[in-house]
Amino acid sequence: MNNITMCVPTKILFGKGQLQNLPEPMAAYGKKVLFVYGGGSIKRTGLYDQVTAMLQNNGFTFWELPGVQPNPKVDLVRKGIAMCREHGIEVVLAVGGGSCFDCGKAIAAGVNYDGDVWDFAVGKANPGSVKVLPVVVVTTIAATGSEMDTSAVISNPETNEKLGFSTADMRPRIAVLDPENLFTLPRNQTAAGVTDIISHVFEYYFNNDPTAYYQNRHCEAMLKTAFHYGHIAYDEPENYNARANLLLTSVWALTGVIGKGFDIMWSSHMIEHEVSAYYDITHGVGLAVITIPWLRYCAQFESTMPKFREYAVNVWGVDPEGKTDKQLAEIGIEKTAEYLKYMDMPSRFSQIEGVEITDEHFGEMADHIMNTFGAAMNNCFVPLNRANIVEILNNCL
Amino acid sequence: MNNITMCVPTKILFGKGQLQNLPEPMAAYGKKVLFVYGGGSIKRTGLYDQVTAMLQNNGFTFWELPGVQPNPKVDLVRKGIAMCREHGIEVVLAVGGGSCFDCGKAIAAGVNYDGDVWDFAVGKANPGSVKVLPVVVVTTIAATGSEMDTSAVISNPETNEKLGFSTADMRPRIAVLDPENLFTLPRNQTAAGVTDIISHVFEYYFNNDPTAYYQNRHCEAMLKTAFHYGHIAYDEPENYNARANLLLTSVWALTGVIGKGFDIMWSSHMIEHEVSAYYDITHGVGLAVITIPWLRYCAQFESTMPKFREYAVNVWGVDPEGKTDKQLAEIGIEKTAEYLKYMDMPSRFSQIEGVEITDEHFGEMADHIMNTFGAAMNNCFVPLNRANIVEILNNCL
Numbered sequence: 001m002n003n004i005t006m007c008v009p010t011k012i013l014f015g016k017g018q019l020q021n022l023p024e025p026m027a028a029y030g031k032k033v034l035f036v037y038g039g040g041s042i043k044r045t046g047l048y049d050q051v052t053a054m055l056q057n058n059g060f061t062f063w064e065l066p067g068v069q070p071n072p073k074v075d076l077v078r079k080g081i082a083m084c085r086e087h088g089i090e091v092v093l094a095v096g097g098g099s100c101f102d103c104g105k106a107i108a109a110g111v112n113y114d115g116d117v118w119d120f121a122v123g124k125a126n127p128g129s130v131k132v133l134p135v136v137v138v139t140t141i142a143a144t145g146s147e148m149d150t151s152a153v154i155s156n157p158e159t160n161e162k163l164g165f166s167t168a169d170m171r172p173r174i175a176v177l178d179p180e181n182l183f184t185l186p187r188n189q190t191a192a193g194v195t196d197i198i199s200h201v202f203e204y205y206f207n208n209d210p211t212a213y214y215q216n217r218h219c220e221a222m223l224k225t226a227f228h229y230g231h232i233a234y235d236e237p238e239n240y241n242a243r244a245n246l247l248l249t250s251v252w253a254l255t256g257v258i259g260k261g262f263d264i265m266w267s268s269h270m271i272e273h274e275v276s277a278y279y280d281i282t283h284g285v286g287l288a289v290i291t292i293p294w295l296r297y298c299a300q301f302e303s304t305m306p307k308f309r310e311y312a313v314n315v316w317g318v319d320p321e322g323k324t325d326k327q328l329a330e331i332g333i334e335k336t337a338e339y340l341k342y343m344d345m346p347s348r349f350s351q352i353e354g355v356e357i358t359d360e361h362f363g364e365m366a367d368h369i370m371n372t373f374g375a376a377m378n379n380c381f382v383p384l385n386r387a388n389i390v391e392i393l394n395n396c397l
Numbered sequence: 398m399n400n401i402t403m404c405v406p407t408k409i410l411f412g413k414g415q416l417q418n419l420p421e422p423m424a425a426y427g428k429k430v431l432f433v434y435g436g437g438s439i440k441r442t443g444l445y446d447q448v449t450a451m452l453q454n455n456g457f458t459f460w461e462l463p464g465v466q467p468n469p470k471v472d473l474v475r476k477g478i479a480m481c482r483e484h485g486i487e488v489v490l491a492v493g494g495g496s497c498f499d500c501g502k503a504i505a506a507g508v509n510y511d512g513d514v515w516d517f518a519v520g521k522a523n524p525g526s527v528k529v530l531p532v533v534v535v536t537t538i539a540a541t542g543s544e545m546d547t548s549a550v551i552s553n554p555e556t557n558e559k560l561g562f563s564t565a566d567m568r569p570r571i572a573v574l575d576p577e578n579l580f581t582l583p584r585n586q587t588a589a590g591v592t593d594i595i596s597h598v599f600e601y602y603f604n605n606d607p608t609a610y611y612q613n614r615h616c617e618a619m620l621k622t623a624f625h626y627g628h629i630a631y632d633e634p635e636n637y638n639a640r641a642n643l644l645l646t647s648v649w650a651l652t653g654v655i656g657k658g659f660d661i662m663w664s665s666h667m668i669e670h671e672v673s674a675y676y677d678i679t680h681g682v683g684l685a686v687i688t689i690p691w692l693r694y695c696a697q698f699e700s701t702m703p704k705f706r707e708y709a710v711n712v713w714g715v716d717p718e719g720k721t722d723k724q725l726a727e728i729g730i731e732k733t734a735e736y737l738k739y740m741d742m743p744s745r746f747s748q749i750e751g752v753e754i755t756d757e758h759f760g761e762m763a764d765h766i767m768n769t770f771g772a773a774m775n776n777c778f779v780p781l782n783r784a785n786i787v788e789i790l791n792n793c794l
Binding site for chain 1: 399402403405408418576610612621626637638641642645658
C-alpha cells in the first residue's frame with residue numbers, strides 16, 4: 001500500500017433539520033455571505049426560504065448569486081469573484097448539488113488570486129498558493145460527493161473544456177446533509193446522482209492493487225449500498241433511509257478514505273468530462289452511457305479478470321461455482337447495465353435527449369485528454385491512449 | 398437512520414517514513430512538548446531515538462513522561478498534568494499504543510482544569526468546558542483506534558474503576574501511522590490488537606438498525622479486512638500490507654464513520670473494562686475471552702437472528718442454503734472463536750496468565766456497570782441487566 005496523507009476536517013451536519021444547527025459554526029467564519037444556488041428548484045421546494053430565513057434571523061448579511069447551471073461555467077465563477085471582492089464577502093454558502101458546490105469552491109479560490117480563475121483549471125496557477133474563502137454547503141442531491149472533497153470542476157464553453165482543480169482549503173468547512181432536502185428531487189436527477197456515486201466508486205474500485213484491501217472492501221460496501229438504495233430512492237422519492245444511505249455514501253466516497261493508498265487515474269470521468277464539455281449534458285447521464293462500454297473495454301484482458309470476478313462475487317453475490325472469470329465479468333457488467341436501465345438511464349449517446357452526439361469530435365476529445373493528462377493515463381485501471389478512448393467513445397454511439 | 402454530527406479533523410500521516418513529515422504540522426501547535434511513552438519497547442526498537450532526534454533537530458523542547466502501563470493509571474496522568482503546568486507545555490506527543498494515547502489525551506484535558514482529572518471520568522466535570530492541549534500521536538500497534546477518536550479510558554486502582562471520558566478537542570490533531578513501526582510488535586500483542594479491532598467493529602456491527610445500511614456494510618468491510626490480515630500479521634510480523642490494512646481499519650473504526658446514525662451502547666467493552674479494572678489484564682486479552690460468551694448470549698433470541706445470519710453470510714461467506722438462522726449464527730460464532738484460537742488468545746479467564754480470575758467480584762462488576770450506565774444498557778444489541786452480565790461473566794470462567 002502507498003503512503004497516505006489526508007485530513008477531512010469538514011463538519012458534517014447530517015440528518016433531519018440540521019440546517020438549524022448551521023448558524024453557529026458558520027458565524028465563526030464571518031457574517032458576510034455569498035449565497036450561491038442554481039435555478040428555481042430551491043425556490044419551489046421552500047429550501048430557498050429556509051436558507052434566507054436562517055441567514056436573516058442570525059445576523060448574516062448576504063448577496064445572492066443564482067443561475068448556476070449543470071457543468072458550471074467559468075463566467076459565473078468570475079461574476080461571483082467580482083461580487084466577493086466588491087462586498088468583502090467572508091463565507092461562500094453554496095446550496096444545491098455538485099455544480100453549485102464546484103462553482104462556490106472555484107469562487108472561493110479565485111477571490112484572492114490576481115489573475116483569471118481559469119488559470120487554476122489549465123495549471124497556470126495553483127489554488128494552494130492563495131487564501132481560499134471558507135466554503136459551506138447545503139446539499140439537495142446525493143451524487144458528486146463534492147461536499148467533502150477538495151476539487152471543483154468547471155467548464156469553459158469558449159474552449160470546449162471542462163477541467164478540475166483542487167487544494168485542501170477548497171474542502172467545505174461545513175456540510176449540511178439533510179436527506180429530506182432530497183425528497184423533491186426529480187426522478188431523472190435521482191438516477192443521474194446514483195449513477196455518479198456508482199461511477200465514482202468504480203473509479204477507485206477498479207484498480208490493480210489487491211494490497212489496498214480495506215479500500216477495496218470499503219468500495220464494495222459503498223457499491224452495495226448504492227445498488228441497494230438507488231432503485232428504492234428512484235421508486236420512492238420520499239424514502240428517508242434510501243436518501244440517507246445514498247447521501248452518506250456519496251460524501252464519504254470522495255474524501256480519500258477509499259481513494260488513497262494506491263495508484264489510480266480515473267477513466268470514465270475523464271471521458272465524460274470531454275463529452276459534457278462539448279455537449280453540455282448532465283454528468284451522471286454521460287457517465288451512464290460511458291460506464292458500460294468502458295467496463296467492457298477493460299474486461300478484454302486477462303490481467304483484469306481477478307477484479308471483475310471480485311466485483312461479480314462480492315458486490316452482486318454471484319455464485320462463482322462452475323463459472324469462468326470471463327463469464328463472471330460479463331455477468332457483473334450485465335447486472336450493472338440492467339441496474340442503470342431500470343432507472344431509465346440511456347445506454348447510448350443517441351438516447352440522450354436534446355443533443356445529437358456524433359463521432360465528429362471524438363478525435364479532439366481523445367487528443368484533449370492525452371494532452372492534458374499524458375502519461376497519467378497509464379495509471380488508469382487499463383491504460384488508455386488516444387485510440388482506446390476513441391474506441392470506447394465509438395462504442396457509446 | 399439517526400442524525401449525525403461529526404468532524405474528524407485529525408491529519409493522517411500514514412505510511413513508511415511519515416515521522417519525517419511530522420515537525421512542520423506539529424510546530425504549528427507549539428514547540429514545548431510533553432513526550433509520553435510506555436516502557437522500554439520504543440527504546441529497543443529505535444523509535445525512541447527517531448522521535449527524540451526529530452524533536453531535537455527541529456527546535457522542539459521536550460520533557461519526557463515514560464512509564465505508561467496498559468490500563469493507564471490516573472496517577473501518571475496527574476503527574477503529566479503537573480509537568481505540563483510547570484513547564485508551560487504546548488503539545489502532548491504520545492508514542493505507543495492506545496494506553497499511551499489515552500494517558501496523553503487525559504493529560505491534555507486536565508492541564509487547564511482546576512480540579513482533579515478523575516472528575517472527568519466520574520462525570521463530576523466536563524472536559525468540553527476546558528481548553529484541551531493539542532495531542533499528537535505516533536502509533537506502534539493496530540488496536541484501539543484511539544489515534545482518531547475523542548475518548549480516553551483511564552484506570553483508578555484505588556477504586557477499581559476503569560472509566561472513559563471524551564470531548565472533541567481530545568481527538569489527536571495529527572496521527573503518524575507507519576506500519577513499519579509495528580514490525581517489532583510481539584505476537585501476543587499483535588493478537589490482542591487484532592482482537593480489539595474486531596471487538597470494536599462488533600460493538601457497532603451488532604446493532605438492531607438495518608437502516609444504517611452503509612454503516613453495516615462498512616463494518617463488514619472492516620471485519621473482512623481484520624480477519625484477512627490478522628492471521629497474516631500474527632504469522633509474518635514484517636508483512637507490510639498486513640500491518641497497513643490493520644492499522645487503517647483500526648483508526649477508521651473509531652472515528653464515527655461506522656458508529657453514528659443509529660442507537661447502540663457497547664456491550665463487551667463495558668464488561669471487559671470491569672475485569673481489567675479489577676485484574677489489570679491486557680484489554681484485547683480480556684475481550685478475547687468475553688466476546689464469544691457475549692455473542693452466544695445474544696444468539697439465544699429470535700430477534701437477533703437476522704444480524705447473525707448477515708454476519709455469517711456477509712463476513713465469513715457461509716453459504717446459507719439449507720441452513721437455519723440458528724445454525725448460521727452458531728457457524729459465525731464458531732468461526733470467530735476458531736479465529737481467535739489460531740492467534741493463541743485465551744477463551745477462558747483461567748487461561749489468562751498471571752492472574753486468577755474467579756467469580757468473587759462478578760456481582761460488584763455488574764453493579765458498577767449498572768450504576769454507571771443504568772438505562773443506557775437497554776441500548777445494547779441485546780439489553781443487559783445485572784443478572785445477564787453476571788451470567789456472561791460466569792460463562793467466561
